[in-house]
Amino acid sequence: MTGAATAVEPPAPAPLPRRLTVLPLIALIFYDVSGGPFGIEDSVRAGGGALLPILGFLILPVLWSLPEALVTAELASAFPTNAGYVAWVSAAFGPAAAFLVGVSKWASGTLDNALYPVLFLDYLGSSGAGLALPPPARSLAVLALTAALTYLNYRGLHLVGLSALALTAFSLSPFLALTVLAVPRIRPARWLALDARAVDLRGYFNSMFWNLNYWDKASTLAGEVEEPRKTFPKAVFGAVGLVVGAYLVPLLAGTGALPAETAAEWTDGFFSEVGQRIGGTWLRVWIQAAAAMSNMGLFEAEMSSDSFQLLGMAEMGMIPAIFARRSRHGTPTFSILCSATGVVILSFMSFQEIIEFLNFLYGLGMLAVFAAFVKLRAKDPDLPRPYRIPVGTAGAAVMCVPPVLLIITVMCLASARTFVVNAVVVLAGVALYYGVEHAKRHAWVEFLAPLPPADSSHGSATAPDAADLEDVRAGLLADDDDEGGGSKVE
Incomplete structure (x- = not known):
């Protein structure tokens, strides 16, 4: 057939992945930090009774969680990038310090995530339904569960956010029943129980710190959020109230309803026994099912944060471009696989380790994040911050003192083995930084274009180009094209 060639229409562009809104983001932050009261039981044993953990969950959210949440809300609104805290530290102290923070945070998150498939099986094994597995089958089950949850993460962050929302409702539901049933049995005097001889300060502070940290982890999802400058602060503060309530209400119900002499029995998983004693077998099984499902939510939220952090670091030119490559679902394929591999390798370690x-x-x-927050306040007070903590530079520095002191306390209580392991991780991070820089200079692997110098990314608003400040940051934080491209380092 002859004649003019028929014009071929270009293929329709792939639909953009759905962005996170307030409620799914609250659920993801909730799971980054908490996931429910599972895991706080050991604070009662280590605290020698109910008094110290109750005081801890009343005071530490003000001294630790709130400052961290406020810093996260301010800096995530100013730098809505998937690099999150890595971008903040880079803007304040340069790429070398930011790289080390990225390594330590990613390693910490991967260690944290290695807990959850194991805890999921522990809760099922303690349910009395004959679900305990022998060691070989257990190892295979951990691998299978990690693979299944990793696949869900691959399928899209919006799907992960919606599943986290549903898991939040399910995980907290049995504690509403527990609280209602416990009210007639509560004796407020039991909340004052304290056996100083039974106090384990290292266990207590590690338990409290672990249950109240990771507020900044969700900042690595800021680039995937609908209107992040408005949405992120709302979600952070909503999650603060949800986390504190999810800890305090069941703790008050359980310790107030059971005799103070049971303090030594409060170890990980004891809330299911509390349910048994207060409501019966049906409540025990409900709590165990909620605990198991909560571990799935914790895994999903942590893996999302860790993998999108790697994506953000790749977009900043810090690590190879392959980590920024996205699937058709908008998820960072190679970064997810890297995080999942770390989880599998570390899952053999014990809970307390x-x-x-x-x-x-x-x-x-x-420590680096708080320092970056104060330095950016002092160096660039006019940097546009859609959400700004209503204090000046001096107030910002004072606000960071309590959490810094808590961090130092936890570090001072650490074992010699922990010091050695962390020193090895830091040294490995330094070696990795110089190795990556060497690979970049010799073009051994592909990198996205490096960022502008730190000063240009957050220059003073009084500079001649102050009107272009948003454009400069937009260039700093811009997503790459659909092919994972953008300019490359040749």
């Missing part, structure tokens, strides 16, 4: 190691690593990163 993981808690202490990750707390120390996380503390190192948070």
Whole structure:
């Protein structure tokens, strides 16, 4: 057939992945930080009774969680990028310090995530339904569960957010029933129980710190959020109230309803026994099912944060471009696989080892984050911050003192083995930084274009180009094209 060639229409562009809104983001932050009261039981045993954990969950959210949440809300609104805290530290102290923070935070998150498939099986095994597995089958089950949850993460962050929302409702539901049933049995005097001889300060502070940290982890999802400058602060503050309530209400109900002499029995998973004693077998099974499902939500939220952090670091030119490559679902394929591999490798470690190691690593990163927050306030007071903590530079510095002191306390209580392990991780991070820089200079692998110098990314608003400040940051934080491209380092 002859004649003019028929014009071929270009293929329709792939639909953009759905962005996170307030409620799914609250659920993801909730799971980054908490996931429910599961895991706080050991604070009662280590605290020698109910008094110290109750005081801890009343005071530490003000001294630790709130400052961290406020810093996260301000800086995530100013830098809505998937690099999150890595971008903040880079803007304040340069790429080398930011790279080390990225390594320590990613290692801490991966250690944390290695807990959840194991805890999921522990809760099922303690349900009395004959679900305990022998060691070989257990190892295979951990691998299978990790693979299934990793696949869900691959399928899209919006799907993860919606599943986290549903899991939040399910995980907290049995504690509403527990609280209602416990009210007639509560004796307020039991909340004052304290056996000083039974106090384990290292266990207590590690338990409290672990249950109240990771507020900044969701900042690595800021680039995937609908209107992040408005949505992120709302979600952070909504999550603060949800987390504190999810800890305090069941703790008050359980310790107030059971005799003070049971303090030594409060170890991980004891809330299911509290349910048995207060409501019966049906409530025990409900709590165990909620605990198991909560671990799935914790895994999903942590893996999302860790993998999108790697994506953000790749977009900043800090690590190879392959980590920024997205699937058709908008998720960072190689970054997810890297995080999942780390989880599998670390899942053989014990619960207490993981808690202490990750707390120390996380503390190192948070010291850099608080320092970056204060420095950016002092160096660039006019940097546009859609949400701004209503204090000046001096007030910002004072606000950071309590959490910094808590971090130092937790570090000072760490074992010698934890110091050694963390020193090895830091040294490995330094070696990795110089190795990556060497690979970049010799073009061994592909990198996205490096960022402008730190000063240009957050220059003073009084500079001649102040009107272009938003454009400069937009260039700093811009997503790459659909092919994972953008300019490359040749």
